[in-house]
Amino acid sequence: MSAPVLLIHGLMGSLRLPDLGPMLAPLVSSAPDLLGYGEHAARPESAITLAAQLAHLRDAMDRLAGPGGRVQLVGHSIGGMLAACLADAWPERVERLVSIEGNFSLKDAFWSSSVARMDDAQLQAMQAERLADPAAWLALSGISSPDAQRLDWARQWLGMQPVGTLRAMARAIVARTGAADYPALLQRVFARQPVYLLAGERSRAGWDVPDWALKACAGQRVMAGCGHLMMLEQPETLAAQLRDWLQA
Template sequence: MTGTVNKGAALLMVHGLLGPIDYFAPARLLAGIDVHAPDMIGYGRHRSEEAGIDLPGQADALAHYLRDEVEQPAWLLGHSVGGAVAMMVADRVPELVRGLISVEGNFTLRDAFWCARIAALGEEEWAAEYGAMEDAPAAWLEKSGIEAYDERIAWAKDILSNQPYTTVQRMARSTVAETGKPEWLDLVRRVLVRDTPLYLLGGEQSAAGWDVPEWVLAAARQILVQPKTGHMMMLEDPRNFCRIVGSIIGGGEGSAGTAP
């Protein structure tokens, strides 16, 4: 890992449409960083909860988590839909956010193509499709362009069993609704105008399809690409993913390259 990690630096990791985000044990790979990876509402330990399964509700809950559990300004890392949630958190409690690491986070509706597809399905149709994914995690990985071997299949099982299909569909619909509002990019602008450090991280095989506005690219401190990976880069190569993240937090300006 390049750079020297600030002792006691805190990192709040926000999972995407499917959780969790700590299945690869990031705390073990990010030595010297206080890593937090809470389940959002409707996921994991909170899967039985019903109120707040939308982007604003998740952002509010994570803002409370920062105040009550982290107790210091933290770096926020958001993956995919989690990137949009992290941006909302930064808008709500800027004093508790040291910086943002957007890992192919949602900026526009073009990024929410899977969410849009899920949102448009009837509940029974989506329940059947999600059940098929749960029954065949290896096939789900292969369909995503990821070679399936034992460790990855075990992780895929954890991911798919982490939340009910209802949570996934409700979050998908909220993502489409929130990022489709004209006010959404105004929120992003507010965060960036405050000079909140923003780092963009994409996978080499998927970064070209990431729809990031030019003014966001211009505002980013650094644009990084993780080699030989796609959208689920932390599953494909967790060690390199954590090396890049640790370098950003440690001030080493991650060395994975610049996005095209």
């Protein structure tokens, strides 16, 4: 029987919208909110650190698989970085990992770098603008003429985290991916567990995947006709690909 799947979302939103759980059946899965997001949105900015997020995700592994149980990790964007850090800290708990355009370098964290430099006024203005026009935000990822369902998902994603959460996470991501020892951490993970790489056709060119990772990965795919927010564009196709890898 395949190990349960822990889905780790990116800098904004949730991997429960759309709900991938039923699409991943018969795999058992969980998509918890990170600290500062959704049900944890009241968490103060000062308490949102990389160490706190990893401890939070370790607790999520315990709830999903039982204390000491093994899981499979799926991380999107900065969630890919968190998944790698989790697998490095507790390698005995991780069966395999899927990185959906997860951060390999500061080049991948370009948006986090921008957010990390913003002051309160700039962050509030950015958030207000996007909440007022979610279609324009989707267009940044190449999703043009979204239907009502995708607009609703986008609106909910945009409202799931206060600006303090965005700044705290952006700064944590920039600090970790920019650290001199981060490439070595990733190489340890690739050496210990099967790692799969998934990208969108429109966004793959901007994903800074090093040659060593392409050679060392257990599998890779570029999903046609979508970009970085593939779970909003083609959730069924995404789930089918994850099932293919995670039921192996």
